[in-house]
Amino acid sequence: MASALLRHNRHLLGLEGMTPDQIEPLLDLAESYALLNRSRKVPRDVLRGRTLINLFFEDSTRTRTSFELAGKRLGADVINMSVAQSSVNKGETLLDTAATLNAMRTDLLVVRHSQSGAPALLARKVEACVVNAGDGMHEHPTQALLDALTIRRHLGTLGGLSVAICGDVAHSRVARSNIHLLTTMGSNVRLVGPPTLVPGALGRLGAEIFHSMEEGLRGVDVVMMLRLQRERMSSGLVPSAREYFRFFGLDRRRLELARPNALVMHPGPMNRGVEIESSVADSTQSVIQEQVEMGVAVRMAVLDRLTRGRHSA
Amino acid sequence: MASALLRHNRHLLGLEGMTPDQIEPLLDLAESYALLNRSRKVPRDVLRGRTLINLFFEDSTRTRTSFELAGKRLGADVINMSVAQSSVNKGETLLDTAATLNAMRTDLLVVRHSQSGAPALLARKVEACVVNAGDGMHEHPTQALLDALTIRRHLGTLGGLSVAICGDVAHSRVARSNIHLLTTMGSNVRLVGPPTLVPGALGRLGAEIFHSMEEGLRGVDVVMMLRLQRERMSSGLVPSAREYFRFFGLDRRRLELARPNALVMHPGPMNRGVEIESSVADSTQSVIQEQVEMGVAVRMAVLDRLTRGRHSA
Amino acid sequence: MASALLRHNRHLLGLEGMTPDQIEPLLDLAESYALLNRSRKVPRDVLRGRTLINLFFEDSTRTRTSFELAGKRLGADVINMSVAQSSVNKGETLLDTAATLNAMRTDLLVVRHSQSGAPALLARKVEACVVNAGDGMHEHPTQALLDALTIRRHLGTLGGLSVAICGDVAHSRVARSNIHLLTTMGSNVRLVGPPTLVPGALGRLGAEIFHSMEEGLRGVDVVMMLRLQRERMSSGLVPSAREYFRFFGLDRRRLELARPNALVMHPGPMNRGVEIESSVADSTQSVIQEQVEMGVAVRMAVLDRLTRGRHSA
Numbered sequence: 005m006a007s008a009l010l011r012h013n014r015h016l017l018g019l020e021g022m023t024p025d026q027i028e029p030l031l032d033l034a035e036s037y038a039l040l041n042r043s044r045k046v047p048r049d050v051l052r053g054r055t056l057i058n059l060f061f062e063d064s065t066r067t068r069t070s071f072e073l074a075g076k077r078l079g080a081d082v083i084n085m086s087v088a089q090s091s092v093n094k095g096e097t098l099l100d101t102a103a104t105l106n107a108m109r110t111d112l113l114v115v116r117h118s119q120s121g122a123p124a125l126l127a128r129k130v131e132a133c134v135v136n137a138g139d140g141m142h143e144h145p146t147q148a149l150l151d152a153l154t155i156r157r158h159l160g161t162l163g164g165l166s167v168a169i170c171g172d173v174a175h176s177r178v179a180r181s182n183i184h185l186l187t188t189m190g191s192n193v194r195l196v197g198p199p200t201l202v203p204g205a206l207g208r209l210g211a212e213i214f215h216s217m218e219e220g221l222r223g224v225d226v227v228m229m230l231r232l233q234r235e236r237m238s239s240g241l242v243p244s245a246r247e248y249f250r251f252f253g254l255d256r257r258r259l260e261l262a263r264p265n266a267l268v269m270h271p272g273p274m275n276r277g278v279e280i281e282s283s284v285a286d287s288t289q290s291v292i293q294e295q296v297e298m299g300v301a302v303r304m305a306v307l308d309r310l311t312r313g314r315h316s317a
Numbered sequence: 318m319a320s321a322l323l324r325h326n327r328h329l330l331g332l333e334g335m336t337p338d339q340i341e342p343l344l345d346l347a348e349s350y351a352l353l354n355r356s357r358k359v360p361r362d363v364l365r366g367r368t369l370i371n372l373f374f375e376d377s378t379r380t381r382t383s384f385e386l387a388g389k390r391l392g393a394d395v396i397n398m399s400v401a402q403s404s405v406n407k408g409e410t411l412l413d414t415a416a417t418l419n420a421m422r423t424d425l426l427v428v429r430h431s432q433s434g435a436p437a438l439l440a441r442k443v444e445a446c447v448v449n450a451g452d453g454m455h456e457h458p459t460q461a462l463l464d465a466l467t468i469r470r471h472l473g474t475l476g477g478l479s480v481a482i483c484g485d486v487a488h489s490r491v492a493r494s495n496i497h498l499l500t501t502m503g504s505n506v507r508l509v510g511p512p513t514l515v516p517g518a519l520g521r522l523g524a525e526i527f528h529s530m531e532e533g534l535r536g537v538d539v540v541m542m543l544r545l546q547r548e549r550m551s552s553g554l555v556p557s558a559r560e561y562f563r564f565f566g567l568d569r570r571r572l573e574l575a576r577p578n579a580l581v582m583h584p585g586p587m588n589r590g591v592e593i594e595s596s597v598a599d600s601t602q603s604v605i606q607e608q609v610e611m612g613v614a615v616r617m618a619v620l621d622r623l624t625r626g627r628h629s630a
Numbered sequence: 631m632a633s634a635l636l637r638h639n640r641h642l643l644g645l646e647g648m649t650p651d652q653i654e655p656l657l658d659l660a661e662s663y664a665l666l667n668r669s670r671k672v673p674r675d676v677l678r679g680r681t682l683i684n685l686f687f688e689d690s691t692r693t694r695t696s697f698e699l700a701g702k703r704l705g706a707d708v709i710n711m712s713v714a715q716s717s718v719n720k721g722e723t724l725l726d727t728a729a730t731l732n733a734m735r736t737d738l739l740v741v742r743h744s745q746s747g748a749p750a751l752l753a754r755k756v757e758a759c760v761v762n763a764g765d766g767m768h769e770h771p772t773q774a775l776l777d778a779l780t781i782r783r784h785l786g787t788l789g790g791l792s793v794a795i796c797g798d799v800a801h802s803r804v805a806r807s808n809i810h811l812l813t814t815m816g817s818n819v820r821l822v823g824p825p826t827l828v829p830g831a832l833g834r835l836g837a838e839i840f841h842s843m844e845e846g847l848r849g850v851d852v853v854m855m856l857r858l859q860r861e862r863m864s865s866g867l868v869p870s871a872r873e874y875f876r877f878f879g880l881d882r883r884r885l886e887l888a889r890p891n892a893l894v895m896h897p898g899p900m901n902r903g904v905e906i907e908s909s910v911a912d913s914t915q916s917v918i919q920e921q922v923e924m925g926v927a928v929r930m931a932v933l934d935r936l937t938r939g940r941h942s943a
Contacts, residue, residue, distance in 0.1 A: 041735050046679065048678075053358070053361070069711060069734070073681060073734060077679075081389040081390060083385055083386060083389075085378055097586070100585070100586060100587060103605075104379065104606075108383070108386060109357075272730070273723070293730075294733065366670045366672065366703075368699060394699065413902075417898070417919075420919045420921075420923035420926075421696070421699055421922060422667050422670075
C-alpha cells in the first residue's frame with residue numbers, strides 16, 4: 005500500500021506514514037549510488053533528457069548543491085530557480101508557478117519553502133515528481149533518509165536503537181522527519197533540550213522527552229545534534245550561546261554517557277562551540293562528513309526511484 | 318531577401334520588417350520542438366559543443382529559465398551571466414563585454430537590457446548569434462513568436478484575425494513585437510487602454526486605438542492582456558489597482574463581448590485582480606499556460622535556426 | 631622536482647617556485663586547446679563524470695565564467711557556489727566547507743578568496759585538485775599563465791624580454807604571479823607607478839622599480855597595465871582618476887616610448903580613461919581580447935593537466 009506522503013510513488017513530501025518496506029529499498033539504492041560516486045562510475049543516462057528544477061524559496065547552498073550534483077551526475081538538465089520570498093504573493097502565485105513549471109515540461113521539482121505544506125500544495129498541481137527539500141517546521145525527508153543510511157552503515161540496522169535528538173526540536177523539520185523514520189523502523193527516540201525548545205507536547209510524536217543532556221544521552225547508540233538558529237536567541241527562547249553550550253552543548257564529558265562508540269551526527273552547518281564542541285565534531289565517533297556524502301547518494305536514489313518507469317508523455 | 322532585423326539570418330533582434338515566409342517556417346520548427354518536448358525525445362546534439370550565454374542586465378527568472386532550458390535540451394553549454402545595471406558604465410563597457418564574449422568563443426548570446434537597442438549594439442560587435450530577450454520599450458521577439466504559435470495552434474491561422482492588445486501598450490515591448498508580427502501576417506490589431514497608456518500616436522503602428530474595453534473587445538478573436546507594472550501607479554499614469562481593474566481589467570462580463578471562445582492570453586507573470594480576473598485567467602478560454610510551453614519550443618527553434626549551417630571557425 | 635606550490639602536480643596554488651619545464655608544457659597544452667576552441671572540436675570526455683566546484687568568496691563574473699566554460703567544454707559537471715564573505719566565520723568554517731566538498735566527491739575545486747593563503751589552506755584539507763583563482767594580494771596563477779601564452783604567441787618567446795607592469799602593483803595578485811613567471815622564464819620585469827602603489831620594497835621580487843611612466847616604458851617589449859581599484863582613491867593612495875591618468879595612464883604618446891609594436895595588455899575589466907586611454911586599448915598593439923581567449927584555453931589546460939592520470943577512487 006502506498007503511503008499518503010509518497011503518493012502513488014510519485015512524490016517525496018515527507019516520511020510520516022512511510023513503511024519499512026518503502027524505506028529499506030530506497031536506502032539500498034542509495035548505498036549503491038554511494039559506491040558509484042566513489043568510483044566515478046555513475047551511469048549518465050538515468051535522467052538523460054529529464055528536466056530537474058531546484059525551486060528554492062529559502063536559501064540553502066548545501067542542500068541545493070547536493071540536489072544539483074545528484075541530478076547532474078545522473079545526466080539530467082538541472083536549472084536553479086531561486087525565488088526571493090518577498091516577491092511572492094503566496095497562494096495564487098505559487099499555483100501560477102506550478103502552472104509555469106508544468107508548461108515547461110519539468111520532470112522533477114525539488115522545493116524548499118518556509119511554509120509547511122508548500123511542496124504538498126505544489127504536488128497537487130504539477131505533473132512533475134516533487135521532492136520536499138525542507139518546508140517550514142514540517143519535514144525534510146531526504147535529510148532523515150541520509151541520516152538513516154549513515155546509521156545503518158555503521159550499526160548495521162535501524163531497529164532496536166536508542167537515538168537522542170538534541171537541541172531545537174520544536175522548530176526542526178529535520179527532527180520531525182527523523183522521528184517518523186526512526187520510530188517506523190523500530191528504534192527508540194529521545195528528544196533532549198530545554199523546555200522552550202523541547203516542549204512536553206512533542207511526546208505525542210512517540211518520543212521520550214528529556215530536559216537534561218546528562219539523562220538524555222545515557223546509553224544511547226546515536227547522538228544527533230541540531231543546529232541552533234541564531235534567531236532563537238534574539239527571540240528569547242535561549243539566553244545566550246555561551247549559556248546554551250554550558251547546559252545543552254555536546255562536549256566530550258557528556259558524550260561519555262552514551263554507549264562506547266556512539267555515533268555523533270549533525271545536519272550541518274555546525275555552530276562550533278554553541279551546540280557542539282569542536283573536538284567532538286572532529287572525533288572518530290563523528291560521522292558528520294559521511295552524512296554529507298550519503299546526502300548526494302540518497303538524493304540520487306530518490307530522483308532515480310521517483311522517475312523510474314514513468315512514461316514521458 | 319533577409320530582413321533588416323534578422324540580419325543575414327544571424328540575429329533575432331526584433332520582428333519589425335520580418336516577412337511571413339520568414340515567420341511561418343520558424344513557427345513550424347517550433348511546433349515540432351513542442352512535440353519533442355512532450356515526448357522527451359529532443360535530439361541532444363543540435364547544439365552540442367556550442368556555447369550559449371544568457372546575458373541579463375534585467376532580472377527575469379521566467380525568460381532566463383526558458384532560454385536556459387531551450388539551450389540545455391539541445392545540448393549546448395549554457396552559462397548565466399547576470400549583470401547588475403548599476404555596475405555598468407554603459408556604452409563603452411557594453412562593447413568591452415562584447416569583446417570578452419567574442420574572445421570566449423560564444424556561439425549564441427541571449428540579451429535582456431533595459432535600454433532599447435542594446436542587443437542591436439552588441440550584435441554589431443559580437444561574432445555570436447544574438448537573440449533579443451527584451452530591450453527597453455523596443456521589442457521582445459520570442460514573446461510575440463510564442464504568442465503567434467499559440468494562436469495558430471488554436472485558430473489555425475494568423476491571418477484575418479482581430480486581436481485586442483489591452484493595457485500598458487505604450488511601455489510594452491511585448492505589444493510592439495506582437496503588433497509587428499500580427500499586422501505582417503494580415504491580422505487586425507486593436508490597442509485598448511486609457512489614453513495615458515494607449516496614446517493616439519500609437520495608431521501609426523497600423524493598429525486601431527480604443528479607450529474603452531467594451532468597444533475594443535467587441536467581436537475580437539483574441540484578447541491579449543499586458544502586465545501592469547506597479548511603477549505606472551506610483552508615477553501617476555494609473556490612479557490605483559482597484560480603479561484600473563474597474564475600467565480596464567478583463568472580467569467575465571467583458572470577455573463575453575468578444576467572439577465566443579475567443580482566446581485569452583497573458584505574457585505573465587499575472588497580477589490577478591489588477592489587469593485580469595482570476596476566473597478568466599483559469600477559464601477554458603485561457604491559453605496562458607500553453608504560451609509558456611510554446612515559449613520553450615519557440616526558443617529552441619530560434620537557437621537551432623540561427624546556428625544551423627553556420628560553420629564554427 | 632615538483633614545485634612547492636604545484637604540490638605533487640595536484641594543485642595550482644601559485645607560480646612562485648615553478649620551473650620553466652613545468653610552465654612550458656602547460657602553455658603548449660593551452661595552445662592546443664585554443665585551437666580546439668576555435669574549431670569547436672574540444673573532446674567532451676576529458677572531464678566526463680568529474681565534478682568541478684567554483685567556490686567564489688569574492689564576486690568575479692569574468693573569472694568564474696571562464697572556469698565554468700573551461701569545465702563544461704571538457705564535459706565536467708560544474709557547480710557554482712558563491713559564498714558571501716560576511717556569512718563566513720573564517721578559519722574553522724573554511725575547514726567545514728572543505729570537509730563538505732570532500733564528502734560530495736569533488737574532483738576539482740576552483741577557489742577565489744579575499745584572504746591570501748585561503749586556497750592553500752583548503753588544499754591541505756580536500757581531496758580535490760585545487761586551483762587558485764585569486765587569493766587576496768597573493769597570487770592569481772591562471773592570469774599570469776594566460777598573459778604568458780598571449781606574449782609567447784606574439785613574440786615567440788618568454789625569455790629575454792623587457793616587460794613593464796604598471797599601476798597598483800602593491801595590491802595586485804596579478805602582478806605578483808606575473809613577476810614570478812616572467813623572471814623564472816628569463817625576462818626582465820619593471821614595476822612602474824607612484825611610490826604609494828609601487829613601493830621600493832617590491833624590488834626584492836627581482837624587478838626594477840620606476841616612478842615615472844616615461845622612464846619605465848622606454849624600450850620595453852610589453853606594457854602590462856593593471857586595473858586601478860576605486861578604493862585606492864577613497865583611501866588616499868591616489869589623488870583622483872584625472873590626476874592618475876595624467877601621470878600614470880597609458881596614452882599614445884607614452885606608448886611610443888616602448889619598442890615599436892610593443893604589446894599592450896590588461897587583465898580586465900578596464901577603467902578606460904583612468905589607467906588606459908581608449909584608443910590605446912583598441913589599437914592594433916592591444917592583445918587584451920586575446921588574453922580573455924587564452925584565459926579559457928589556459929584553464930582548460932590546467933583542469934586537464936591536474937586531473938590527468940589521477941585515479942578516481
